[in-house]
Amino acid sequence: MDIKESSFFQPKELRKKGNKEFRILWSDGHESLYTFRRLRQNCPCALCVEEITGRLILDPDSVPQNLEGLKVQAVGQYGLRFDFSDGHTTGIYTFKHLRKCCPCDQHPNQTLRT
Amino acid sequence: MEQVTNEQVLEVLKKIEDPDLHKDIVALGFVRNLRISDGKVAFEINLTTPACPVKTQMQEEAIKRVRALPGVSEVSVKMTADVRQHKGLDTSALKNVKNIIAVGSGKGGVGKSTVSVNLAVALAQEGARVGLLDADIYGPSIPTMMGKSGETTIRENLIQPKTAHGLKFMSMGFFAPGDKPLIWRGPMAHRAIEQSLSDVEWGELDYLVVDLPPGTGDVHLTLVQTVPVTGAVIVSTPQDVGLMISMKTLRLFQETRVQILGIIENMSYHICSHCGSREEIFGHGAVKTASESLGIPFLGEIPLNQAIRVRSDEGYPIVLAEPSSPIAHTYREIARNLAAQVSISNYASPKLEIVEEPA
Ligand SMILES: [Zn+2]
Numbered sequence: 473m474d475i476k477e478s479s480f481f482q483p484k485e486l487r488k489k490g491n492k493e494f495r496i497l498w499s500d501g502h503e504s505l506y507t508f509r510r511l512r513q514n515c516p517c518a519l520c521v522e523e524i525t526g527r528l529i530l531d532p533d534s535v536p537q538n539l540e541g542l543k544v545q546a547v548g549q550y551g552l553r554f555d556f557s558d559g560h561t562t563g564i565y566t567f568k569h570l571r572k573c574c575p576c577d578q579h580p581n582q583t584l585r586t
Numbered sequence: 587m588e589q590v591t592n593e594q595v596l597e598v599l600k601k602i603e604d605p606d607l608h609k610d611i612v613a614l615g616f617v618r619n620l621r622i623s624d625g626k627v628a629f630e631i632n633l634t635t636p637a638c639p640v641k642t643q644m645q646e647e648a649i650k651r652v653r654a655l656p657g658v659s660e661v662s663v664k665m666t667a668d669v670r671q672h673k674g675l676d677t678s679a680l681k682n683v684k685n686i687i688a689v690g691s692g693k694g695g696v697g698k699s700t701v702s703v704n705l706a707v708a709l710a711q712e713g714a715r716v717g718l719l720d721a722d723i724y725g726p727s728i729p730t731m732m733g734k735s736g737e738t739t740i741r742e743n744l745i746q747p748k749t750a751h752g753l754k755f756m757s758m759g760f761f762a763p764g765d766k767p768l769i770w771r772g773p774m775a776h777r778a779i780e781q782s783l784s785d786v787e788w789g790e791l792d793y794l795v796v797d798l799p800p801g802t803g804d805v806h807l808t809l810v811q812t813v814p815v816t817g818a819v820i821v822s823t824p825q826d827v828g829l830m831i832s833m834k835t836l837r838l839f840q841e842t843r844v845q846i847l848g849i850i851e852n853m854s855y856h857i858c859s860h861c862g863s864r865e866e867i868f869g870h871g872a873v874k875t876a877s878e879s880l881g882i883p884f885l886g887e888i889p890l891n892q893a894i895r896v897r898s899d900e901g902y903p904i905v906l907a908e909p910s911s912p913i914a915h916t917y918r919e920i921a922r923n924l925a926a927q928v929s930i931s932n933y934a935s936p937k938l939e940i941v942e943e944p945a
């Protein structure tokens with residue numbers, strides 16, 4: 473992948489819709505609509521997942537249905553950090569990871585936590 | 587005699603441009619504390635890094651231009667610096683760390699740790715507040731190079747970094763006391779890296795240099811997912827193989843969209859320790875060519891020299907041990923180029939905008 477192809481992981485527009493949903497419009501035109509609950513379930517931080525083994529520490533079902541996103545912050549040009557209503561804030565979500573977590577059904581080969 | 591005005595001084599200072607940020611120093615807000623009395627003009631130029639490559643030229647040019655104004659008898663220009671903070675660095679124990687710079691390489695044996703140590707010391711010599719984290723879980727070598735080993739102390743639940751040569755440093759080696767080789771299992775390594783970032787009392791730093799383990803491993807990912815990284819530096823040797831592998835590391839960072847601050851060619855040519863003559867090493871210049879074609883800043887080339895290694899083993903980085911040697915000079919130049927790239931990245935990259943709309 474060269475620099476140009478990495479536009480695949482490049483966001484064009486970031487939109488927080490209330491405290492329930494977050495939308496990313498990507499440079500290649502794809503659109504991802506996440507619930508904050510889903511983002512919380514896919515937190516990449518060391519408290520939630522063992523990076524190397526991929527073993528989940530966080531039980532996805534333990535995330536409350538009504539979980540909200542209170543705040544979204546950009547991390548440089550490469551990622552986002554979320555303040556969730558359960559007090560969790562430690563994960564930095566790279567755009568690559570966010571693209572991988574897209575909930576639409578066009579990415580059949582992905583192993584997702586839902 | 588006519589009295590010179592603030593406006594006249596600023597007008598001539600507008601002709602001076604910051605070569606990295608491509609704007610004049612007045613528009614950039616660098617000119618501060620301008621005072622005029624009886625034809626004596628004094629002001630400060632506040633740069634984005636104390637390691638600015640053109641600090642002296644800029645100061646001389648400012649003096650010359652203001653001195654040429656009618657009614658000016660004396661000009662004094664003080665050069666100061668405030669390192670600008672990377673956007674997104676405002677939470678956690680690292681909130682007073684302005685920039686985190688990752689140093690990586692495709693494979694071991696390219697002298698990456700020696701480069702990290704000397705760059706960190708060179709930045710500190712320029713007056714910056716610098717930290718160095720040895721995150722090489724496979725073979726932490728920085729304690730030896732810095733002349734300090736042994737366990738760290740803990741105060742108020744925070745690990746105290748060691749200090750030497752004007753900087754704070756921390757090593758994965760400190761987590762495994764004794765001479766035992768480190769065998770980290772994935773999750774353990776991950777935790778240790780996290781700990782060495784967020785549980786260490788780094789205090790106020792302009793630059794935290796993180797020496798990554800070689801290869802395209804998971805430590806990179808742990809780092810970018812744990813702390814906001816300003817950018818990455820890749821160290822490569824001229825040999826093709828090394829370069830190819832470096833490109834892999836480069837791609838890894840690009841995929842995560844971490845800014846590439848530049849590439850350094852290490853062991854670039856040989857300087858004879860007896861006569862000082864320079865001998866090219868096969869493939870020399872390949873890294874520069876590659877960086878140009880990729881549009882990535884080339885930060886400089888460091889020669890292969892026995893003295894660098896000997897000094898490192900003795901716990902004295904060459905920039906300190908032989909500060910007037912050509913190699914120390916090269917290191918300082920690379921450190922300034924790196925600091926300039928950090929300033930560019932913090933100044934030029936727009937903050938990603940997040941639109942908020944009601945549900
Ligand atoms: Zn998490």
Ligand SMILES: [Zn+2]
Nearest residue numbers: 574575576578
């Ligand atoms: Zn999708």
